[in-house]
Amino acid sequence: MRYLVTGAAGFIGSHTVDRLLADGHEVIGIDSYITGKREFLANASTSPHFSLTVGDLFDFTTVLEACEGVDAVFHLAANTDVRYGTDHPRRDLDQNVIVTWNILEAMRRRGIKTILFSSTASIYGDATILPTPEDGPLAIQTSLQSASKLAAEAFIAAYANGYGIRALIFRLASIVGERDSHGHIFDFCRQLRKHPDRLNVLGDGTVRRSYLDVADCVDAMLLALQHAASPVNVFNVGSLTNCQLTESISWITSELNLQPVIEFGGPGPAWVGSSPVIFLDSSKLTSLGWQPKLGLEAAVRRTVNYLSANPWLFSGLPEGRA
Ligand SMILES: NC(=O)c1ccc[n+]([C@@H]2O[C@H](COP(=O)([O-])OP(=O)(O)OC[C@H]3O[C@@H](n4cnc5c(N)ncnc54)[C@H](O)[C@@H]3O)[C@@H](O)[C@H]2O)c1
Structure with missing residues (x-):
């Protein structure tokens, strides 16, 4: 084809x-x-x-x-x-x-x-x-x-x-995964490269996602x-489970071996258009035999490792445009 x-x-x-x-x-x-x-x-x-x-x-x-x-x-x-x-x-x-x-x-x-x-x-x-x-x-x-x-x-x-x-x-x-070059993991890894002691998180960290x-x-x-x-x-x-953003943050920081102070932006969505929970019923796909090979945590950690090994991705981007 x-x-x-x-x-x-x-x-x-x-x-x-x-x-x-x-x-x-x-x-x-x-x-x-x-x-x-x-x-x-x-x-x-x-x-x-x-x-x-x-x-x-x-x-x-x-x-x-x-x-x-x-x-x-x-x-x-x-x-x-x-x-x-x-x-x-x-x-x-x-x-x-x-x-x-x-x-x-x-x-x-x-x-x-x-x-x-x-x-x-x-x-x-x-x-x-x-x-x-x-x-x-x-x-x-x-x-x-x-x-x-x-x-x-x-x-x-x-x-x-x-x-x-x-x-x-x-x-x-x-x-998420290798070559991920936008989104929260990218943004957090970029911040932590600049200042490993603190992490700014938009919103209150309660959004849930199924990476x-x-x-x-x-x-x-x-x-x-x-x-x-x-x-x-x-x-x-989407993956078959979901997690709160704070869990993803803990996987990212532990993979980087860092313990930053986390500064949340406050209550409500991180920005207009950010859904509080994204958790999809993917049973149409699983009924065809599809199953994610990687769980949420492993997928997030793999992305962090890829970004650590490819710092060139962080250069030349305006601040905040992840
Ligand atoms: N990554 C996610 O989590 C996610 C979630 C939901 C939907 N999607 C959708 O999946 C698709 C791929 O997303 P991605 O994460 O790989 O994004 P990406 O930005 O990495 O890839 C988009 C690509 O399209 C190219 N492009 C954009 N506009 C173009 C144009 N007018 N002409 C030619 N090239 C153009 C960009 O240069 C880029 O290479 C998008 O449609 C996106 O909306 C992605």
Whole structure:
């Protein structure tokens, strides 16, 4: 098979590329490097079965050209910054909604019949059912990013139904692991490199998450691909348990052998759009035989070890933009 992977130089995208190549597929990557890293494609770049287009998916012609001769698309590129969303009122519309439409329209014109899309568990918001199933109530959206993911899901479903496309929509919990270059583990490790004696935590540390290792996430997408029928298939992808942020902090600090003073930001969510609890019912996937290979704690610790071994990831980023 010949796959197009958007966001190929990103965290999840680069793991997806590596896995598809290891499984014997041809892979075309596309990335603008807005947050992606060339280093993440170091292995892939040595493969004769991999090629990369450096370009912005916002440009329809670029997308149309990249889609030539492709059998299926992993659409993983997106603006992934939630916290600073309101500083950029158009960014999620452009990068997550219009770009997704560009992909769908290029697929329609090229006759590509399968899309796999990385949505987010954040669209469940302050979930009233825990663990949250795929048909659980969708919240009134509080972040521009989750609003844009929900809109993108709607376009994907409409294109799937309208043009005979098979769509797999993955609502991802917090994905962690090697090459993780944003999110709380990254932010905390960066802070502790600068000042090992104190850690600033946004909010009160009571949020709960179900961190999942990136390899388990890629496994889930590939297993679902074998089973999904047309037109629209939605899968929650998260670990089977959850933990409070304070537990994750204790794993991070113990892995780093540090005992910092922890300064919490205060009550309430860390920022507008941060869900108090993300705990997904992933039984649709487990019924297909999927099981995370790594537990929450091991996944967090592996991420910390990777970041300790790769301090270059911390350079050149503005303060607070994890
Ligand atoms: N990491 C998580 O915990 C998580 C959780 C929920 C959903 N997701 C979704 O999974 C996907 C991958 O996330 P990630 O964590 O790997 O993020 P990432 O930022 O590491 O990867 C995104 C990649 O897309 C590229 N990109 C962004 N806009 C582009 C554009 N217009 N044209 C070309 N390239 C572009 C970036 O350069 C980057 O390489 C995203 O869609 C994200 O919303 C991730």
